[in-house]
Amino acid sequence: MLLAGDIGGTKTDLAVFATAEGPRQARARAQFRSGDYSSLEAIVRIFLDQVNLPVHYACFAVAGPVIGGRAQVTNLRWEVDADTLSEAFGLAQVYLLNDLEAIAWAIPALEPAELRTINRGAVRAGGAIAVIAPGTGLGEAFLTWDGDRARYQAHSSEGGHADFAPADELQLGLLRYMMERYDHVSYENVCSGLGIPHIYAYLRDCALAPELPELAARLAAAGDPTPLIMDAAIRSAMPDPLAAAAIEMFVAILGAEAGNLALKVLATGGVYLAGGIPPRILPALEGERFLGPFRRKGRFEALLSGVPIHVVLGQPALLGAACRALDLMQHPAHATV
Numbered sequence: 043m044l045l046a047g048d049i050g051g052t053k054t055d056l057a058v059f060a061t062a063e064g065p066r067q068a069r070a071r072a073q074f075r076s077g078d079y080s081s082l083e084a085i086v087r088i089f090l091d092q093v094n095l096p097v098h099y100a101c102f103a104v105a106g107p108v109i110g111g112r113a114q115v116t117n118l119r120w121e122v123d124a125d126t127l128s129e130a131f132g133l134a135q136v137y138l139l140n141d142l143e144a145i146a147w148a149i150p151a152l153e154p155a156e157l158r159t160i161n162r163g164a165v166r167a168g169g170a171i172a173v174i175a176p177g178t179g180l181g182e183a184f185l186t187w188d189g190d191r192a193r194y195q196a197h198s199s200e201g202g203h204a205d206f207a208p209a210d211e212l213q214l215g216l217l218r219y220m221m222e223r224y225d226h227v228s229y230e231n232v233c234s235g236l237g238i239p240h241i242y243a244y245l246r247d248c249a250l251a252p253e254l255p256e257l258a259a260r261l262a263a264a265g266d267p268t269p270l271i272m273d274a275a276i277r278s279a280m281p282d283p284l285a286a287a288a289i290e291m292f293v294a295i296l297g298a299e300a301g302n303l304a305l306k307v308l309a310t311g312g313v314y315l316a317g318g319i320p321p322r323i324l325p326a327l328e329g330e331r332f333l334g335p336f337r338r339k340g341r342f343e344a345l346l347s348g349v350p351i352h353v354v355l356g357q358p359a360l361l362g363a364a365c366r367a368l369d370l371m372q373h374p375a376h377a378t379v
Contacts, residue, residue: 043069044367045090045100045133048141048359049082051117051178055360056089058097061371065151065364069095076115082122083130090131100127101137101367103144103359105179107200113138116179117236137367139198141359142181145316146173146196148362149185149354156356157314158321160328161336163350169310172303174202175317175354176296180230180237184307196366201303202230209298209335212250212291219244233295235268235319242271242288251287269322276323293326297335304349305339312350320353327353 046065048055054076057068070093074085082102090097106116111124124136139147149171168187171194175181180202185194206227208214220227220240231237246253257274261267274285296315304313313336320327337346 043095043097043099044364044371045086045097046360046364046367047082047086047100047102048144048357048363049102049115049120049122050076050105050141050359051115052076054079054082054085055357056085057360057364058093058095059364059368061368065361065368069093076118076120081120083127086127086131097131098134099136099367099371100131100133101139101363101370102127103139103141103363105141105181108138108140108143108198111136111138113140135371137363137370139363139366140181140183142173142175142183142316143196143198144359144362144366145175145181145354146171146183146185146198146362147366148358149173149196149314150194151361151365152354152358156354156358158324158353158355159350160315160353161333161347161349161351163312163348165312165350166310169312170307171311172300172307172309172313173316174296174300174303174313175315176234176237176319177317178235180228180234180299181317182303184303184309185311186307187311196362201306202234203228205229206232206295207298207302209294209338213295215248216241216244216291219247229295229299233292233299235266238268238271238288238292238319241291242267242284245287245291246284251284253284254282257282257285272319272322276325289323289326290331293323293331294335297332298338300332300351301336301339301346304336304346305342309349312352314352314354316354316358318357321355324353 057071104113113122128136171185173183182199182201274282275289
């Protein structure tokens with residue numbers, strides 16, 4: 043049996059799968075708050091003691107770069123080592139994937155009900171697929187068609203840490219604002235759960251939108267202001283003006299960077315918006331706030347206008363880790379992780 047995990051800075055999801063039952067039927071599953079534990083090993087030990095199932099393989103999707111079987115979890119002080127985990131739990135093999143690579147492995151397995159299309163476009167058979175996922179951070183990955191195996195091959199990326207490029211005067215002001223506070227301003231700094239409060243503070247400090255006292259008090263008392271800002275902007279009967287302005291700017295930046303990624307990998311197979319944030323702000327993503335910046339790429343505007351764009355409604359990293367590991371367990375010669 044397989045232990046699969048989605049290891050993030052906020053939460054860790056673990057599940058056990060049987061090879062014969064596939065990656066959609068977990069024998070057992072549990073979620074843990076990552077910050078409450080000193081290491082992944084501590085969580086795995088608790089989980090395996092709870093479920094009492096024989097596990098021989100493991101695959102973990104990790105929010106951070108995976109190099110040589112090791113990963114430093116972004117936004118969490120954990121180092122994950124495949125050999126250490128294998129030895130600690132007597133496992134035959136442990137695979138580590140970047141979390142966005144795991145999401146990418148899940149994309150071909152997603153069902154229509156797990157997607158919301160915001161630009162229908164036209165899929166080109168065998169065209170590359172781009173995945174961009176704003177959550178706690180900003181992840182990016184892509185898939186290319188493997189003609190020999192008649193399937194898509196996922197590839198990891200750390201494109202979310204590339205330099206933020208403002209697309210208008212207001213965003214140029216945001217860049218200047220952020221440069222006063224950070225040595226390096228990446229897209230993740232302004233296009234993620236970490237970035238939304240930065241945009242909110244910038245618009246507030248520049249008096250570009252009023253801050254209402256009630257929301258200000260709630261934000262001051264909150265450990266994580268991002269959900270409050272999103273809810274105030276999207277879900278309120280009367281949207282908060284500053285929160286709404288912050289989410290509108292966030293969506294424009296996300297659209298521009300999604301278009302950048304689509305150009306870089308020539309994503310004629312589609313663009314998928316994953317991560318925790320897109321499903322929560324769907325109304326803001328449907329329309330020109332997102333699509334305008336996405337396709338505004340000069341002479342490539344027509345190309346990008348035809349690229350299908352979907353929002354992934356769930357959190358498929360665990361599914362992707364299970365899909366990839368079950369495949370590797372059956373075809374170990376294809377292992378590249």
